[in-house]
Amino acid sequence: MPLKKEVVTAVVADASREMKDPNYAAVLVGGFVQGQPAITAYVSAHDAELGGADAIVNVIFHAALIAQCYQRAAGRGPRAASFDDLDRASGGDSLALLAQVQPYLHGFIDENVAHPEAKRILALIALALDR
Numbered sequence: 001m002p003l004k005k006e007v008v009t010a011v012v013a014d015a016s017r018e019m020k021d022p023n024y025a026a027v028l029v030g031g032f033v034q035g036q037p038a039i040t041a042y043v044s045a046h047d048a049e050l051g052g053a054d055a056i057v058n059v060i061f062h063a064a065l066i067a068q069c070y071q072r073a074a075g076r077g078p079r080a081a082s083f084d085d086l087d088r089a090s091g092g093d094s095l096a097l098l099a100q101v102q103p104y105l106h107g108f109i110d111e112n113v114a115h116p117e118a119k120r121i122l123a124l125i126a127l128a129l130d131r
Contacts (some may be wrong), residue, residue, distance in 0.1 A: 003073050008104040012112075013069045025061055032064035038083050039063060039125055049117045059118050063125045066105060070129050081128045089127035098123040102130055 018024040033040045038098050041051075043059050050056055071077045099106040107125045 001117070002053060002102055003069055003104055007073045007103045008069050008108050011072055012108065015065055015068075019059060028064045029057055029060050030083055032060055034065070035077070036063070036080055038086060039081050039128070042083070042086050043121060043125075046117065046121060050115065050121075055115065055118065058113075059121055062109070062113060062122055064120075066122065066126050069105060069108075078129045081125070085128040085131065086124065089124050094120055094123035094127055098126055102126055 015024075015028075040060065043056055043063070047053070047056060050059060067078055095106065095109075098109070106123065109119050109122045109126070113122060
């Protein structure tokens with residue numbers, strides 16, 4: 001079921017507010033890394049395509065916000081994605097598919113992420129969490 005625009009907007013607004021705390025991003029990324037080891041390994045494996053450690057952290061930060069959208073909508077966090085979940089989500093054009101099944105998450109990625117490979121990876125992550 002598609003997430004409501006209000007859910008995605010609220011998560012983004014909360015993150016914008018929280019960014020005033022210098023520890024916010026580190027805590028968010030750290031929690032996501034601990035809770036989603038397969039996604040973290042997948043993103044880390046794309047180091048060369050993304051452009052290094054800072055880009056990996058940026059992708060994981062945005063992936064954590066995507067997970068928060070699912071959490072807010074469902075009232076509980078998404079279960080840890082497996083490598084099989086990522087494999088199932090990897091067929092075809094992940095951005096185009098995400099635009100169909102989760103248009104507001106697609107919009108979030110499109111508006112907030114500049115790097116094309118980062119967009120593709122985040123769309124794949126969103127699809128893997130959308131099950």
